[in-house]
Structures are given as C-alpha cells and as structure tokens.
Amino acid sequence: MKYSLQPLPYGDDALEPIISRDTVRVHYGKHELGYINKLNDMIAGTEYETMSLEDIIRSSSGSLFNNAAQVWNHQFYFLTFTPHTRRHPVGALATAIERHWETFETFCEVFMQSGMSLFGSGWVWLCSDDEGHLGIRALSNAGNPLTEGLIPLLTFDVWEHAYYIDYRNRRDAHLHNLWQLVDWSVVESRYNKVIE
Ligand code: MN
Numbered sequence: 001m002k003y004s005l006q007p008l009p010y011g012d013d014a015l016e017p018i019i020s021r022d023t024v025r026v027h028y029g030k031h032e033l034g035y036i037n038k039l040n041d042m043i044a045g046t047e048y049e050t051m052s053l054e055d056i057i058r059s060s061s062g063s064l065f066n067n068a069a070q071v072w073n074h075q076f077y078f079l080t081f082t083p084h085t086r087r088h089p090v091g092a093l094a095t096a097i098e099r100h101w102e103t104f105e106t107f108c109e110v111f112m113q114s115g116m117s118l119f120g121s122g123w124v125w126l127c128s129d130d131e132g133h134l135g136i137r138a139l140s141n142a143g144n145p146l147t148e149g150l151i152p153l154l155t156f157d158v159w160e161h162a163y164y165i166d167y168r169n170r171r172d173a174h175l176h177n178l179w180q181l182v183d184w185s186v187v188e189s190r191y192n193k194v195i196e
Pocket of ligand 1: 074162
C-alpha cells in the first residue's frame with residue numbers, strides 16, 4: 001500500500017475543545033483513512049502507482065481525482081494545527097497578508113466569509129502564486145488550488161464531517177475557532193519556500 005495515515009504531531013485530544021478527540025478519531029482516523037484506502041485500491045497496478053500525489057491531482061478527474069485530492073487535503077489540513085499557536089503570522093507572510101488585506105483581522109474575516117459562502121462541501125484556501133501574491137479560494141468537494149497552478153498555504157475543511165460532532169450545523173463557529181489552532185510557523189515555512 002503506497003499511502004498511509006501521516007503521523008500527527010499532537011495527541012488526538014490535544015486540540016480540544018476546538019477539535020475534540022471524537023472528531024480527530026472520526027475525521028482523521030475514519031474519513032481520511034477511507035480516502036487513503038480507496039486511493040490505494042484505485043492506483044494499484046496502474047500508471048498512477050509511480051506518480052506523485054500532486055501529479056495525480058493535476059492529471060486526473062472523477063473519482064481518482066476526488067480520492068487523491070482528499071488524501072492530500074486532509075494530510076495538509078491536519079499538519080497545520082498545534083495546541084500552542086502564537087495566534088498570528090510574522091515575517092514575510094505577515095507582510096504579504098497586510099499588503100493584500102491591510103490587516104490580519106480583515107484577512108481572517110474574508111477567509112471565513114469565503115468558507116461560509118461555499119455551498120455544500122469543500123475547502124477554503126489561502127494560496128500563493130509563484131511570485132508570492134496571495135489569494136483566497138473556496139473550492140467545492142475535493143477542490144485543490146494545485147489544479148489552478150497555485151501553491152496552497154493554509155486550508156480549513158468545511159465538509160460537515162469536520163465539525164458536525166462538535167458544532168452541529170455551526171460552520172461559522174467552527175471556522176471562527178480554528179484560528180486558535182493554526183500553526184503559523186508551518187504556514188510561514190510553506191510561504192517562505194515559494195518566495196526564496
Ligand atoms: Mn474532511
């Protein structure tokens with residue numbers, strides 16, 4: 001099996017109460033694992049078996065794209081959190097955010113509004129072009145900015161399975177609280193790789 005669950009850099013109860021242990025166990029341990037298992041089954045014995053996950057995402061469609069992108073998106077999502085956040089970015093990323101949205105708080109508002117305006121399931125993304133210009137994308141279902149030639153920096157999952165156990169139907173409360181878990185050092189290092 002080519003793909004497996006990525007280890008998490010925190011315990012399954014470390015993100016409580018923002019993301020409960022129940023949600024980590026179901027979202028990471030069941031939903032993400034389900035996409036991984038389906039992807040492994042779909043690529044076995046095909047040309048995709050030797051391809052990078054990013055190349056599968058850029059070159060496939062339909063159910064293979066959906067499962068490959070959901071694996072990538074969930075790995076990226078769960079590796080963006082820490083119980084020890086410093087609450088806001090610094091350095092080049094902070095400067096770029098302020099250049100585009102004037103303040104970090106305005107960026108957070110626009111990001112949350114994008115997530116709220118997405119009908120049905122999907123992901124809201126902070127991404128960069130290859131020159132370091134930032135943008136926000138709200139993409140349906142398994143959507144990933146790699147298909148638009150953009151570099152993902154941060155994502156919040158707005159599928160109901162990400163928040164229904166802890167927040168019921170309150171997507172807004174979930175998005176609002178997730179800022180308390182963002183590991184900005186991870187997001188900054190993704191951005192610094194783009195502009196270096
Ligand atoms: Mn999810």
